[in-house]
Amino acid sequence: MAFENIKTIGVVGAGTMGQGIAQICAQAGYQTILFDINAPVLEKARQTTESNLQKAVERGKLSETGKQEAIARLLFTGSMNDVHADIIIEAVVERLEVKHSIFQELAMINSSETILASNTSSIPITRIAAKIQNPARVVGMHFFNPAHIMKLVEVISGVATAPEVAETVYKLAEKLGKVAVHAADAPGFIVNRVARHFYVEGLKILEEKVADLETIDKLVQSSGFKMGPFQLMDLIGVDTNFSVTSSMFEAFHYDPKFRPNRIQQQKVEAGHHGRKTGKGFYDYTA
Structure with a gap:
């Protein structure tokens, strides 16, 4: 064509x-x-x-x-x-x-x-x-x-x-x-391969209680990004983002640096998929 x-x-x-x-x-x-x-x-x-x-x-x-x-x-x-x-x-x-x-x-x-x-x-x-x-x-x-x-x-x-x-x-x-x-045709192509750690590391910092998610997002925004990782996951869809991470984890033969995070998995299981459902890492129902 x-x-x-x-x-x-x-x-x-x-x-x-x-x-x-x-x-x-x-x-x-x-x-x-x-x-x-x-x-x-x-x-x-x-x-x-x-x-x-x-x-x-x-x-x-x-x-x-x-x-x-x-x-x-x-x-x-x-x-x-x-x-x-x-x-x-x-x-x-x-x-x-x-x-x-x-x-x-x-x-x-x-x-x-x-x-x-x-x-x-x-x-x-x-x-x-x-x-x-x-x-x-x-x-x-x-x-x-x-x-x-x-x-x-x-x-x-x-x-x-x-x-x-x-x-x-x-x-x-x-x-x-x-x-x-x-x-x-490589796992994650270009952008998702580079950006995956934007989300994965943000979640890891939250999991290790280094900072809360609001602080992480504000820090990233102050560095010049329009959105922090948790704001962006809510916009994209927490479920969609988790699915992509899981797919890449498998595609890279379970390389630990691509491992999906349990915090995000719990959000998906709870139906807190971000803006589209009214709740994600943030609450949009108010």
């Missing part, structure tokens, strides 16, 4: 990442299909998109006409059969079997030329592509949260990924207003 031939983009998963990805695709002029099996999640994505676009209008970054045109390009659907596109980006839970199932279904109802891109932040693209028909069209397209604001996109080539597919996705990321970088 040549970059010039991309007219329609599908996004599977209407959570925080999927919603943001779909929004920027529609704003960039593409017909965009956002699918989720969960109707309330899909409706929340619709509301969030309209709210984000309205805020852009109020800040003078988008015209009212541009807002209405972007909304008109978006199709929100609960039927996988509606997801016919030139490129499809999955943004679902970090579980290999789920991604396999989704891509296998999409491969059956789409052209053999349709690019299948994963927003995974830790699962090797080679593993995802292994069970997919025509694995040369499977590629990583890793956005960062919030997707409609953060500039970086990692384009990850698995062993089977065709160079022209990676190049097409690279050009698409640039068209979406992002800064694209090519990355090899």
Whole structure:
């Protein structure tokens, strides 16, 4: 699939990442299909998109006409059969079997030329592509949260990924207003491998009672970061962050420096997943 031939983009998963990805695709002029099996999640994505676009209008970054045109390009659907596109980006839970199932279904109802891109932040693209028909069209397209604001996109080539597919996705990321970088299919790719210890060490400092989480966050912010590790985990999703850490721990053959923390595991087990649930390391219910 040549970059010039991309007219329609599908996004599977209407959570925080999927919603943001779909929004920027529609704003960039593409017909965009956002699918989720969960109707309330899909409706929340619709509301969030309209709210984000309205805020852009109020800040003078988008015209009212541009807002209405972007909304008109978006199709929100609960039927996988509606997801016919030139490129499809999955943004679902970090579980290999789920991604396999989704891509296998999409491969059956789409052209053999349709690019299948994963927003995974830790699962090797080679593993995802292994069970997919025509694995040369499977590629990583890793956005960062919030997707409609953060500039970086990692384009990850698995062993089977065709160079022209990676190049097409690279050009698409640039068209979406992002800064694209090519990355090899190594655990955590570039950013998550570097950033993992931002979270792991923050949790270790908390576990060892060196400082409380508010102090750790304030210290990191005073060093120039926009958010501390606990604030950022709450924004990303404590469950998502824990899943990525667990995946990388396994991928690095259980190297102790990537070991998930019990404090974070307890938060996940308690359902305290961050901003999206109202509670994480901080309480957002007040």
